[in-house]
Amino acid sequence: MAKKKITKTNAIRLLEQRKVPFQSIAYESEGAIDGISVAKKIGHPPKHVFKTLVTTAGAEKMYVFVIPVEAELDLKAAARAAGEKKVDMLHLKDLLAVTGYVRGGCSPIGMKKLFPTFIDESAKELDYIIVSGGKIGLQIQLAPNDLANVVNATFVPVTKP
Template identity: 60%
Template sequence: MAKSPKISKTNAVRFLDQQNVTYQLFEYEVTDGKIDGVSVAQKIGQPVEKVFKTLVATTGPGKVFVFLVPVAQELNLKAAAKAAGAKKIEMLPVKDLLGLTGYVRGGCSPLGMKKLFPTFIDDSAKELNTMIVSAGKIGMQIHLKPRDLVACTLGTYVALT
């Protein structure tokens, strides 16, 4: 009997297992270099409205925030700053991402980061039965219920696009 290939567990997957959250993993090919969210949605056969990208922003030293928006949308920085209770917010430099979150650009999950940062999820997720976020590495996505994501990240729904 042949064994199925073992899926490597990321911090995000281990975290969901610890929380007893039901999820499904999607893996996709990355050798073509198309790892943008819209391409990922197509590769895993899911509507772009269900696939969310994880963006990390800062209002200054030590003030880090996580935002989840549909992959085909752009984060409204004014809405993000308002959600964070700040006048201004900017995207975290890519060079700082791994050190702060434990994840790389293109594989950043809102789950299982080195530290639990304030997390804001675009309110469009409230209308979904399930949603998809990065599993913590390029080539892998997690399919789960929005309420489970909110519970695991202590997230808040906000209009972000």
């Protein structure tokens, strides 16, 4: 069986430019699916698969949170981490314009701008995490610290217990 050709996305180009070790993981998908389903499709435990969420604290104030797919973002903890009184989820209709990515394919790597980024502290306990590769059907596996270095992220507790 022929191996599926990986299309280079902004996320992959950026990792290659910075010589960051990573592995691309392609999977078949008819459209956006939830992160737990992605974990099953690619054969990795859900605790290693992270989703990318974009929040806003008003015009031009965007914050990116990378959290386990099984977890829910604690908006109060997210606001504290960002130094804001309040953050809200970015409206889905604005995601492509703000990040350059679509729902289900939003990577923390290679967005249109480098927004302040926070990775849930649970990632520090793992030898690798998997995040979107920048399009539906593509994931990237890399070390949590490598992701943090590439996107200038901070590890913080931002999920609901």
